[in-house]
Amino acid sequence: MIISARGLRKDFTVTRKVGRLRRERHVVSAVDGVDLTVERGELLGYIGPNGAGKSTTLKMLTGVLTPSGGEVRVCGLEPVAKRTTLARRIGVVFGQRSQLWWDLPLEDSFSLLRHIYRVPEGDHAARLKQCSDLLGLDEFRHTPVRQLSLGQRMRGELTAALLHGPEVLFLDEPTIGLDVLSKQAVRSFLTDLDRRGDTTVVLTTHDLADIEKLCRRLVVIDHGHVVHDGTLDELHARYRSRRIIVADLDTPWPEGLTLPGAVVTSVEADARRVTLTLDGAAAGEVVAALAQAVSLRDLSVQEPNIEDVVSRLYRDES
Amino acid sequence: MARVQAALIAAGFRRHATYRQATFAGAFTNTVFGFLRCYILLSVAAAAGGAMAGYSGPQLVSYVWLGQGLLAVVNSWTMLDLAERVRTGDVVADLLRPVDPLWTYLWTDIGRAGFALLTRFVAPLVVGALAFDFYVPQSFLAYPLFILSTLLAIVVCFACRYLIGLTAFWLLDIRGVTMFWVFVSGAASGLYFPLAVLPDWLSTTLWVATPFPSLLQAPLDIAVERGGTGQALLVCLSQAVWGVLLFLACRWAQSRAVRKLVVQGG
Amino acid sequence: MAEILETTRVYGRVLRAQVRSQAQYRTSMLLEILGSMVVNGLDIATVFVLFSVTGALGGFNGTEVLLMTALAAAGFTVGDLVAGSSDRLREYVRSGLFDSLLVRPLSALVQLAVITFALRRVGRAAQGLVLYVVALCVADIPWTVGRVLFAVIVPISGAVFFASLFIGGATVAFWWIESGEVANAFTYGGRDFTSYPSTMYGGWFRDLFTLGLGFGFVAYFPGLVLLGKPDPLGLPTAVAWCSPLVAVIAACVAAVFWRIGVRHYRSTGS
Numbered sequence: 001m002i003i004s005a006r007g008l009r010k011d012f013t014v015t016r017k018v019g020r021l022r023r024e025r026h027v028v029s030a031v032d033g034v035d036l037t038v039e040r041g042e043l044l045g046y047i048g049p050n051g052a053g054k055s056t057t058l059k060m061l062t063g064v065l066t067p068s069g070g071e072v073r074v075c076g077l078e079p080v081a082k083r084t085t086l087a088r089r090i091g092v093v094f095g096q097r098s099q100l101w102w103d104l105p106l107e108d109s110f111s112l113l114r115h116i117y118r119v120p121e122g123d124h125a126a127r128l129k130q131c132s133d134l135l136g137l138d139e140f141r142h143t144p145v146r147q148l149s150l151g152q153r154m155r156g157e158l159t160a161a162l163l164h165g166p167e168v169l170f171l172d173e174p175t176i177g178l179d180v181l182s183k184q185a186v187r188s189f190l191t192d193l194d195r196r197g198d199t200t201v202v203l204t205t206h207d208l209a210d211i212e213k214l215c216r217r218l219v220v221i222d223h224g225h226v227v228h229d230g231t232l233d234e235l236h237a238r239y240r241s242r243r244i245i246v247a248d249l250d251t252p253w254p255e256g257l258t259l260p261g262a263v264v265t266s267v268e269a270d271a272r273r274v275t276l277t278l279d280g281a282a283a284g285e286v287v288a289a290l291a292q293a294v295s296l297r298d299l300s301v302q303e304p305n306i307e308d309v310v311s312r313l314y315r316d317e318s
Numbered sequence: 319m320a321r322v323q324a325a326l327i328a329a330g331f332r333r334h335a336t337y338r339q340a341t342f343a344g345a346f347t348n349t350v351f352g353f354l355r356c357y358i359l360l361s362v363a364a365a366a367g368g369a370m371a372g373y374s375g376p377q378l379v380s381y382v383w384l385g386q387g388l389l390a391v392v393n394s395w396t397m398l399d400l401a402e403r404v405r406t407g408d409v410v411a412d413l414l415r416p417v418d419p420l421w422t423y424l425w426t427d428i429g430r431a432g433f434a435l436l437t438r439f440v441a442p443l444v445v446g447a448l449a450f451d452f453y454v455p456q457s458f459l460a461y462p463l464f465i466l467s468t469l470l471a472i473v474v475c476f477a478c479r480y481l482i483g484l485t486a487f488w489l490l491d492i493r494g495v496t497m498f499w500v501f502v503s504g505a506a507s508g509l510y511f512p513l514a515v516l517p518d519w520l521s522t523t524l525w526v527a528t529p530f531p532s533l534l535q536a537p538l539d540i541a542v543e544r545g546g547t548g549q550a551l552l553v554c555l556s557q558a559v560w561g562v563l564l565f566l567a568c569r570w571a572q573s574r575a576v577r578k579l580v581v582q583g584g
Numbered sequence: 585m586a587e588i589l590e591t592t593r594v595y596g597r598v599l600r601a602q603v604r605s606q607a608q609y610r611t612s613m614l615l616e617i618l619g620s621m622v623v624n625g626l627d628i629a630t631v632f633v634l635f636s637v638t639g640a641l642g643g644f645n646g647t648e649v650l651l652m653t654a655l656a657a658a659g660f661t662v663g664d665l666v667a668g669s670s671d672r673l674r675e676y677v678r679s680g681l682f683d684s685l686l687v688r689p690l691s692a693l694v695q696l697a698v699i700t701f702a703l704r705r706v707g708r709a710a711q712g713l714v715l716y717v718v719a720l721c722v723a724d725i726p727w728t729v730g731r732v733l734f735a736v737i738v739p740i741s742g743a744v745f746f747a748s749l750f751i752g753g754a755t756v757a758f759w760w761i762e763s764g765e766v767a768n769a770f771t772y773g774g775r776d777f778t779s780y781p782s783t784m785y786g787g788w789f790r791d792l793f794t795l796g797l798g799f800g801f802v803a804y805f806p807g808l809v810l811l812g813k814p815d816p817l818g819l820p821t822a823v824a825w826c827s828p829l830v831a832v833i834a835a836c837v838a839a840v841f842w843r844i845g846v847r848h849y850r851s852t853g854s
Contacts, residue, residue, distance in 0.1 A: 012850060059851050064686045066847045080847070087689035097684050103605035115597050116688060118590070339762035350769035353789045354776055358634065361784035365638045449787075494615045501623040510630050515637060 002168060002200050003038035003061060007070035009224075010056050030056040032224030033070065040167075043194040043201040045215030047310065053224040054204040055094075058172050061202070062092050075167055088117060091161030095173035098153065099160045100145045106156050107141045110163060117164035124163060131159040134189050151182025158189065168200045169193070175207050187213050208310060220310070243283060245276045247290060248298040257293060262286045322417065323425050330429025344390055345441035352386040352442050356450060359511065371514035376453035377542040378512075383446030384541050385509055385534055388468065390438035391431050392475040392533050394503040398423060400483030401492050413576060420568055424476055431472045453542050460543055463550045467537035470557035474532045477564035478503070484568065487575040508535030529560040594690065599698045606703050616704035624661065624708045628653060628715070631779050642781035647723045648811055649781065654712070654719035655803035656778035659742020661705070661712030667747035668771075669700035670754040671764050677757050680851055693751065693842055713739070726812045734825070738806040741831035742778075745802055748831070748838035749774060755838070758845035770797070778802040783816050790817075801830040 010031040015023045031053040038044055048054050059065040060072060063079035063086055072079055077086045093099070100109040114124045132138055135155040140148055148156065154174060161169060171190075175183045191214060193199055205211060211218060211232070218235055220228040228235055245262070252271035258264070262276040278286060283301050290296065334341070359378045363370035373381060389395070400423060403409040412419040446452070455461065482499055486492050504510060507530045513521040525531050536557050540550045606613060631653050635641050641649045673696060676682040685692045685699075716739055725731065753767020774797075777785075782794045782804040794800030794817075805824035808815055815824060 056851075059683065062687055064683050065849065065851055083686065084689045084691070087687055090687075092687040094683055094687075097681055099684050099687075101601055101605065103608060104601060108601065108604075112597060112601055115594050116690060118594075337762060339760050340765065343760075343763040343765035347765045347769040347773070350773050351776070354773060354785075357785040357789065358780055360786075361642055362634050362637050365640060365643075370637055491612055494612070494619050497616070497619045497623060501626055505626060505630060511634055515633055 001037050002040045003036065003072075003074050003202070005034055005036040005057075005061070005070065005072045008034040008036070008057065008060060008067055008072055009069035010053070010060060010065060011068040029068075029224050031060070031067075031221075034221065034224070034226055036219060036226070036229075038168075038200060038202065040200055041197045042217060043190070043215060044203065045211045045218045046202055046204045046221065047206075047211060047218060048221040050206075052221045054221060055172055057221065058094075058170050058202065058204060062090060062170055063087070088164060089167050091164070091166035091169045093154075093157045093161045093169075093171045093174055095176045098145065098157065100153070100156055102146050103144055105142045105144055106137070106148070109145065109156070109160060113160055113163055119164050123165065127163050127165060128159065131162060131189075134192060135159060135185060149182075151178050151185075154178060154182060154186060158186065162193075162199075166199065168202065171201065171203045171205075173205055174203065175205060175210055183207070183209075190214055243278045244302040245278065245283065245286060245290070246300050246302065247274050247276070247294075247296055248272060249274065250295040250297050253294065259286055259289045259293070326422060326425035327429035327432065330426035330431075331433045332429075333426075334430045334433040341437050345438045348386040348390060348438065349442040349445050352383050352446050353449070355386070355510070356382040356446070371512055372544070373512055373514070373542065374453070376451050377544075379446070379450040380453040380542050381512060381538050383443055383450070383452070385538055386442045386446070387439035388471070388534055388537060389509060390434045391468065392471050393427075393431065393434065394475050394479070394507070394533055395500050397492075397496055398427070398476075398479050398483045400480060401486040404483065404486035410579065413579070418572075420480065420565075420572060423480060424473070427476045428472065455541065455543050457543065457547060459547050460540060460550070463547070463554065464537055464541045467540050467550075467554050467557060470554060470561055471533050471537050473561045474529050474557055474564060475503075477561060477568055478529060478533075480568050481564065481571060484571045484575055487578060503530060503533060506530035507533040508538060512538075525556070529564060532557040532560045591690075595694055595698055598690075598695070599701060602699055602701050603703055613703060617707040620704055621707040621711050624657070624711055628657060628779075642783035643816060644781050644783075647719070648807065648813075651719045651723045651810065652781055652803040652807040653779045654716040655738060655742060655806055656775060657712040658716040658739040659712075659778070659802050660746050660775040661709040662739065662743035663746025663748075663750065665705040665709040666743065667697050667750040667754075668705055669702050670696055670750050671757075671767060672700045673754040674757040674761055674764055677849065678761055678852075682849060683851055686846075686849075692846060693839075696754075697751075720810075723811065725810050731810055731812075734806065735810060737828055738810075741828040742802045742806075744831040745798065745834045746771065746774065748834040752838040752841050755842050755845040758848045774799050774802075778804065781807075798830045798834060801827040 008031055009029060011027050011029050014026050014028050016026060018024045030051075034053070034057055036057075046054055046057065056065065060067045061074050061079060063083040066080050074086060075089045077089075079086055099113075100106065101112065104112075110124075110128060113119075114121075119127075132141075135158065137155060137159060140152050140156075143152075145153060145156065158174070174190075175186055178186065187210065190201065190203070194201060194214070203210065203214065216231060218228065218230065218232055219226055220235070228238070230238075244265075248269075249272045253267050253274045255271075259276065261279060261282075263279050264274060265277045266275045267273070268275075276286065276290075287299065287301075290299075356379055359370065359373075359382060360375060363373070363375055363378055368375060370378065400409065400419075403412065409419075412422070415422070478499075482492060482495055485495055489495065506513075506524050506528060513524055513531060513535050516524075536553045539545070540553060543550075631641070631649065635646065635649055639646070644652070673682070676685070676696070682692075685695045688695065720735060725735075749771050750767075753764070753771055756763060756767060774793075777793050777799050782790060782800050785793065794804065805815070805819075806827050809821070809824045814821065
């Protein structure tokens with residue numbers, strides 16, 4: 001167990017203007033009793049709507065914020081009290097906050113970080129080469145950070161966070177604002193990191209594609225509470241997300257036709273394309289019944305949409 | 319037109335009314351410096367037999383505390399956001415509006431000065447009055463003349479800062495200019511000590527050849543009635559002349575800047 | 585010991601990177617160094633404009649006033665060099681960038697001092713120290729071994745004192761973002777206060793600043809010790825030797841305040 005949190009809480013005092021001069025103070029719990037355990041080598045997706053408390057949790061795990069209550073251990077250490085010791089054992093990428101030296105070439109940042117984290121020369125070179133190969137850093141290693149594109153910078157940030165070989169990597173919105181290619185580069189890099197299994201990764205994201213491609217385990221947080229902790233499939237099962245069959249037909253769809261175990265959700269393209277949502281029956285049975293009833297030209301079965309599930313989840317909670 | 323001006327003044331006033339912490343912090347700092355300068359000048363005067371360069375003790379007290387209050391009103395140490403807008407290129411939007419930005423900025427700044435007058439001018443003055451004996455003007459005329467001179471000081475100081483802001487069109491980085499301005503506008507305007515303490519040739523040069531005394535020394539001298547009403551009127555007149563000259567300079571520099579903008583396309 | 589040495593070396597590297605970044609804008613840098621030296625020189629000239637009125641300040645003659653002013657200048661400019669830009673903490677807190685200091689295995693406070701280090705302050709600090717040496721040479725000092733040691737330690741303790749003030753003032757940003765100017769009352773106000781002999785001030789204001797806040801220990805008391813003069817205000821001579829102790833206390837208070845501030849950090853801006 002590399003991360004454990006019990007009853008983790010963070011309260012903020014907010015002042016709100018009431019009328020012209022008076023101000024009222026409120027206590028808001030950004031994180032309100034979060035329990036979380038992460039085993040070594042896991043890749044955990046930590047998701048939730050804006051203001052749900054994702055970043056706040058991450059900042060408490062990394063020692064940036066002091067918890068208002070509860071217990072946290074990361075690598076067996078209490079983050080705030082042992083901040084600098086812990087810092088050597090974790091890597092952090094906070095989406096919009098650069099770890100790099102703005103006016104210096106990327107490479108200078110790397111070599112400074114080597115000294116800051118006191119990484120032996122050999123280890124540093126090996127890790128840098130590995131990251132560089134996977135992320136394609138070579139073309140912009142000598143460019144000052146301020147001239148890098150967001151995608152290039154994020155690749156640099158990822159490398160910077162991994163050069164000291166951290167046990168845990170915390171990523172706060174690592175794909176936010178990136179172009180498609182950079183997103184793919186970051187994702188395949190993380191998949192590779194996960195496969196090697198020696199780094200635990202905790203990832204917050206708004207990008208549902210990140211979750212589908214990367215995370216076996218999902219923790220969903222809303223209003224400071226954990227509302228789901230399990231696999232993506234469990235999330236689907238819990239919220240009864242349903243698979244969809246889209247069929248292209250040679251002849252128009254006969255009006256009023258029904259199939260057992262499926263609901264017709266739309267008929268389009270001169271009634272030659274029909275969309276069915278599975279409702280209890282297995283996909284095979286429905287496809288067989290479909291093939292008997294109409295003449296099929298093409299057919300596809302679509303997995304449930306994570307976006308759909310998560311948005312339903314948020315709605316349920318609020 | 320009058321409605322536009324009123325709206326701009328109100329906007330400047332309101333904008334600064336939202337900076338509560340900063341207003342409090344500024345008034346606090348001005349007050350601490352008030353004690354500091356007041357004691358220093360009084361000590362020098364005491365050693366010199368009660369008066370310093372013709373200022374009596376109570377005159378020095380009024381001089382220092384009114385100066386601490388006026389510093390925030392004329393606001394010589396905070397640059398207009400014009401320079402920043404020039405740097406980012408946002409200034410183009412200002413120049414394209416049907417109203418000359420010189421006037422827009424002026425009215426907004428007068429609104430700001432109005433807010434400063436109610437808060438940052440009053441606060442150090444009240445504290446100063448509790449701790450020291452102020453000089454009370456003999457002639458009733460000193461009050462309206464002080465108000466007039468303060469208004470002129472606000473306008474002159476605005477024009478100076480506007481001109482500095484415009485230099486950003488050519489310099490891009492105006493930190494150096496700002497640094498010199500902050501020091502010179504402090505020392506040469508009479509903030510640290512009355513200019514009469516300086517050798518005659520120097521104080522005369524400052525009065526005749528620079529706008530700095532118009533910023534603080536002018537209204538302060540009127541408030542402590544240095545010279546008669548006649549001299550006070552003369553001081554106001556010199557402030558007005560500086561105001562006009564600086565506004566002409568602003569117009570000239572601005573038209574050059576616009577031409578540069580048109581030629582170079584920003 | 586080796587640990588401390590290694591840590592220092594790491595900070596040194598980060599500092600050098602910082603200087604390298606700033607040195608990219610060479611002309612503007614040189615202008616700023618020169619400009620701040622001129623302004624600093626004029627600041628000191630201000631003291632002597634007032635001195636010129638009667639040929640004395642607070643009962644002290646020219647070389648004596650120069651010694652106190654120079655002590656204040658040396659302490660302030662060196663303290664300013666070390667920590668003068670720490671008020672930029674405000675920007676780091678407002679933008680949430682302070683996060684990135686906290687996730688590194690280094691002291692956040694030293695990192696702040698290092699990354700906000702402004703090369704342009706170097707000229708002023710050199711100027712302050714040179715002025716101090718000149719003042720020591722021209723002043724009428726009855727030299728003893730104790731005084732020599734004291735003369736070396738005092739500008740350092742003055743610098744520690746002012747650096748503590750800068751850091752303490754910057755720390756306020758963890759609670760009130762917009763109130764940076766309050767700190768100016770004590771940092772720049774403190775410089776002005778210490779540039780003149782404390783005998784010039786009166787009432788509770790003098791007691792508060794000279795003894796309560798400790799500003800008297802930057803230039804006034806050390807000046808008296810070096811000159812071998814008793815305090816006209818009547819404090820025992822032993823107290824006047826306490827400058828280094830006061831600096832240590834100031835540093836401890838600033839450090840505790842900083843720690844509390846960091847715990848209070850809210851990391852907004854994301």
